[in-house]
Amino acid sequence: MKCHDDALIRLFHVYKRYGAKNALFDISLDIFKNEFLFLTGPSGAGKSTLLKLLYLGESLSEGQILIDRMNLARVSRKRAPELRRKLGIIFQDYKLIPTKTVYENVSLVLEARGMSHKFIQKKVHSVLRTVGMEKRKKSFPPGLSGGEQQKVAVARAVVGEPKIILADEPTGSLDADSAGTIFDLLTNIHARGATVLVATHDAELIRSAKGRVIQLKEGKVVAE
Amino acid sequence: MKSLLFKRALQDILNNRFLNTVTVITIALSVLIVSSFALFFTNANELLDTWKKGIRALVYLNPETTDANRLDLKYNIQKLNGVSEARFISRKEALAQMKVQMGRQSSLLESLKPNPLPDAFEVRLSPDSQTMAAIEKLSKAIELLPHVDEVEYGRQWIGKFTNIINMLRFVGYAMGGLFLVATLFIVANTVRLLLYSRQEEIAIMRLVGTTDRFIKMPFYIQGVILGALGGIIGMSGLYFAFWFVSEKFHRGLSAELLDIHFLPLDVTAGIIVGSMIIGWIGCYLSLKQFLKA
Ligand SMILES: Nc1ncnc2c1ncn2[C@@H]1O[C@H](COP(=O)(O)OP(=O)(O)OP(=O)(O)O)[C@@H](O)[C@H]1O
Ligand SMILES: [Mg+2]
Numbered sequence: 001m002k003c004h005d006d007a008l009i010r011l012f013h014v015y016k017r018y019g020a021k022n023a024l025f026d027i028s029l030d031i032f033k034n035e036f037l038f039l040t041g042p043s044g045a046g047k048s049t050l051l052k053l054l055y056l057g058e059s060l061s062e063g064q065i066l067i068d069r070m071n072l073a074r075v076s077r078k079r080a081p082e083l084r085r086k087l088g089i090i091f092q093d094y095k096l097i098p099t100k101t102v103y104e105n106v107s108l109v110l111e112a113r114g115m116s117h118k119f120i121q122k123k124v125h126s127v128l129r130t131v132g133m134e135k136r137k138k139s140f141p142p143g144l145s146g147g148e149q150q151k152v153a154v155a156r157a158v159v160g161e162p163k164i165i166l167a168d169e170p171t172g173s174l175d176a177d178s179a180g181t182i183f184d185l186l187t188n189i190h191a192r193g194a195t196v197l198v199a200t201h202d203a204e205l206i207r208s209a210k211g212r213v214i215q216l217k218e219g220k221v222v223a224e
Numbered sequence: 225m226k227s228l229l230f231k232r233a234l235q236d237i238l239n240n241r242f243l244n245t246v247t248v249i250t251i252a253l254s255v256l257i258v259s260s261f262a263l264f265f266t267n268a269n270e271l272l273d274t275w276k277k278g279i280r281a282l283v284y285l286n287p288e289t290t291d292a293n294r295l296d297l298k299y300n301i302q303k304l305n306g307v308s309e310a311r312f313i314s315r316k317e318a319l320a321q322m323k324v325q326m327g328r329q330s331s332l333l334e335s336l337k338p339n340p341l342p343d344a345f346e347v348r349l350s351p352d353s354q355t356m357a358a359i360e361k362l363s364k365a366i367e368l369l370p371h372v373d374e375v376e377y378g379r380q381w382i383g384k385f386t387n388i389i390n391m392l393r394f395v396g397y398a399m400g401g402l403f404l405v406a407t408l409f410i411v412a413n414t415v416r417l418l419l420y421s422r423q424e425e426i427a428i429m430r431l432v433g434t435t436d437r438f439i440k441m442p443f444y445i446q447g448v449i450l451g452a453l454g455g456i457i458g459m460s461g462l463y464f465a466f467w468f469v470s471e472k473f474h475r476g477l478s479a480e481l482l483d484i485h486f487l488p489l490d491v492t493a494g495i496i497v498g499s500m501i502i503g504w505i506g507c508y509l510s511l512k513q514f515l516k517a
Contacts, residue, residue, distance in 0.1 A: 057431065084433035097425045112434035117228070156432065 006162065007066070008033045008195050009054065014063035016049050016219075022050040023220040027063075031197065036190050036211030039199040045216040047199035048092055048182040051166045054197075055087055056080045068163070085113065088157035092168040092199075095148045096141040098157075102128070102149060106156045113160060128210075129192045130185060131179070146173035154182050158189055167194045171205060179205065233445035240418060245448060247414040251454025251499055254403040256461045258494050259487065263462065267493070268389050278506050281363055281377040283310075283345040286441045289371045294343070301345060305363055306353030315341045356383055386403060404502065409445040411450065411506025415443055419514045426515075436515050445508050451503025455496035462487075 007030035016024040026044045031037055039047045052058040053065060056072060065072040069082055096105050103124060110120045128134040131151040141149055150173045157165060165186065171179035183205060190196045200206065206213055215223040237244045283301065285294065294312070300384055301310040313321075318341045349359060349364070363375040419426070468485050487495075 055431070080430070081433050081435045086432070089431065091431075095427050095428050095431060099422075099425060108429065108434070109432050112429070112432070112438045135254065160433075 008034050008068060009067040011062040014067055015061045017061045027221060034193055034195055036092045036196045038206050038211050038213040040201055041215060041216035046219040047216055048168050051168050051199055053165055055084055055089055086163045088162035088165045090157045090167040094153040096149055096152055098142050101138050101140055102133060102152050105152060106159050121161060126157045131155045147178055150174060160185050163194060165194055167198045171201055171202055172194045182197045229445055233442050233449055236446055236479040244412055247450050248453045250410045252406055252458040255455050255458025255499050258400045258403050259462050263487050279349055279359055281347045281375055283347055283366055283375050284373045286371045286373050292372050293356060297369060297371055304365055306349055306358050308350040309348045310345045310367045313346055315339050315343050349512055363482040407502050408506050412509040415507050415510040440511050443511060446505060447503035447507035448500045450502035455499030456472055459492055
């Protein structure tokens with residue numbers, strides 16, 4: 001057992017309620033630096049909710065969450081950008097900006113970090129090439145298939161080389177080939193030191209990887 | 225990076241052409257109205273100044289004044305603060321002047337014997353005391369001197385004119401303030417509409433870690449561009465109107481009588497910068513409210 005202080009992400013008796021409904025119920029969990037962790041479980045188990053709490057997309061109802069020494073229960077909203085820059089998030093519904101091109105959607109992350117124009121150009125092209133979307137860089141998201149949008153969402157999440165990747169069904173809309181590419185990309189980032197958290201019910205994906213698996217059901221951890 | 229931001233702001237403006245055009249026109253109209261007040265006041269002030277330069281007091285002497293008294297009096301007047309010169313005008317000289325002024329009707333004066341005009345001093349003021357207050361004070365002081373019958377100066381009409389200008393100035397400030405607030409409101413409203421139309425985009429940008437500063441920047445640039453465009457168009461409109469009116473004037477009246485000028489370059493630039501600042505503040509108001517949510 002590793003020492004608690006090593007935990008990059010700590011959840012301590014976390015509850016999330018929507019009205020009377022418990023989306024998450026008493027979750028305690030330590031995620032360590034450079035871990036590859038799967039969150040799995042049936043629809044409505046609370047996987048997305050858990051990820052939302054981690055990126056301050058929702059506020060928790062009870063308990064404590066520590067990420068990289070930042071206490072999310074207490075932190076002011078003003079520090080959300082600081083937290084989110086450490087994260088690369090792949091949203092279940094992609095959340096691409098419909099009025100910006102594929103290229104702009106991805107480059108935005110680096111622009112917001114004040115990177116140089118040249119660096120951004122190089123980096124964005126390389127990431128788009130990796131996910132196989134370089135040819136569509138001038139397209140707008142509504143003109144892309146679900147799978148293509150997902151690839152762009154993945155590109156945007158990894159382009160800033162974040163410490164932590166939060167991936168919500170990153171291969172949900174992809175064929176086996178593309179899913180393999182995306183998965184290789186995540187493994188690659190993991191190998192370079194990132195902590196990767198993947199919410200999925202893709203059993204195939206879980207079986208092929210060697211990460212820790214946390215199983216949720218009705219908001220509770222049922223197996224680890 | 226900087227030029228990229230600017231290019232994007234221009235693109236954003238073009239993407240919302242209608243809204244932005246309406247906003248620019250509104251700003252331009254406000255600038256036009258406010259700056260035409262400014263134009264009026266600078267010219268009125270200049271006119272007033274040239275008129276005031278001619279301010280003088282006429283000191284009429286007692287008929288019994290001897291030559292020696294007169295020299296004493298002249299000395300005493302010139303000793304007073306703010307007097308630059310006291311010139312003696314004898315009753316003969318005054319009558320001759322009057323004849324010249326009356327021209328053909330001067331024959332009327334022939335019947336006036338003896339000469340009814342008194343001897344007088346024409347008192348001119350030093351440049352730094354050419355104000356109504358100074359001349360009033362001076363006149364009172366001169367009236368107290370021996371052998372002085374009466375002191376006369378052009379108080380009435382210059383004073384009235386000054387009062388009218390001051391009243392109009394007040395109206396000008398009130399109008400200026402009103403248009404300022406209205407313009408601010410309109411710019412703020414435009415930015416609010418833009419913000420609502422980009423709500424989704426802003427929400428996503430925040431999720432991927434952009435700071436509010438980064439999100440606000442394009443709006444500020446846009447607001448300042450709108451302000452600049454409105455200012456430039458408004459001032460151009462004023463210049464055109466000024467040019468048109470002064471052309472007509474110059475044909476009708478003699479140029480020297482009403483020598484009007486356009487606003488100086490620094491004031492023109494100041495008004496345009498002011499309009500840019502309004503664009504900025506308008507943005508600030510909307511962004512502050514919107515991003516809190
Ligand atoms: N904004 C919300 N308001 C009310 N209830 C919500 C909200 N978001 C989630 N829930 C509820 O919380 C529970 C957990 O939802 P969550 O999205 O985390 O499930 P999930 O495990 O991600 O499911 P899926 O595999 O389908 O993505 C669900 O029962 C859902 O109805
Ligand atoms: Mg989900």
